[in-house]
Amino acid sequence: ISVRRDLGASRTGWQKIEARFNAVTTKQKAEADNQLLLAELKKWNRQRVEWTPLLKELQNIAPPSVQFTRLMVRSDWNFQKVPGPTTSDGKEIPQPLLPARRYYVSLEGRAAGELADQVVVDFERTWRQSPGFQPLFESVKLQRLVREAVGGADRQAQADRLFLIEGEFRVRKLE
Numbered sequence: 001i002s003v004r005r006d007l008g009a010s011r012t013g014w015q016k017i018e019a020r021f022n023a024v025t026t027k028q029k030a031e032a033d034n035q036l037l038l039a040e041l042k043k044w045n046r047q048r049v050e051w052t053p054l055l056k057e058l059q060n061i062a063p064p065s066v067q068f069t070r071l072m073v074r075s076d077w078n079f080q081k082v083p084g085p086t087t088s089d090g091k092e093i094p095q096p097l098l099p100a101r102r103y104y105v106s107l108e109g110r111a112a113g114e115l116a117d118q119v120v121v122d123f124e125r126t127w128r129q130s131p132g133f134q135p136l137f138e139s140v141k142l143q144r145l146v147r148e149a150v151g152g153a154d155r156q157a158q159a160d161r162l163f164l165i166e167g168e169f170r171v172r173k174l175e
Contacts, residue, residue, distance in 0.1 A: 047172050049103060049136070057132040063111070063119050070108040075101050080173065103136075103169040108162070110148065116161040120145055124165050133167070140167040 079097035086092050111120045128140040144164040
């Protein structure tokens with residue numbers, strides 16, 4: 001009789017809290033889904049490049065005699081193989097490919113003055129070694145440095161130098 005009374009009381013108590021239990025279970029599942037989504041968004045946030053401070057730094061390191069005429073940034077996606085765990089017989093367990101992104105920066109401009117060639121070469125070196133860009137760059141190359149075509153021998157001697165510098169960032173994996 002006591003056990004039946006306890007069972008009845010338990011069933012009555014369960015009927016009172018079952019709706020709240022189901023609601024809590026539903027909310028816990030939704031919260032777990034949201035946590036997975038937040039983790040994915042954090043991966044994307046870590047993978048992207050914060051351009052505002054980089055552009056300010058580029059502006060600060062540019063010599064006064066240099067004018068930028070074009071700044072172009074592009075990125076490419078690829079998928080990289082991830083080494084997986086191995087089985088007891090030494091075979092590797094295949095893993096899903098990991099998305100990765102590489103940024104490319106192209107900077108065109110002109111330099112004026114007597115030592116314009118040297119100013120551009122020094123600027124390329126300064127850009128490569130600058131604190132904000134140095135950890136990101138895999139390579140920076142001065143691709144073109146030419147004298148601007150203008151008429152007359154005197155004007156040709158004073159002509160600006162047109163340049164193109166290209167940089168390639170290290171691969172950024174979506175981990």
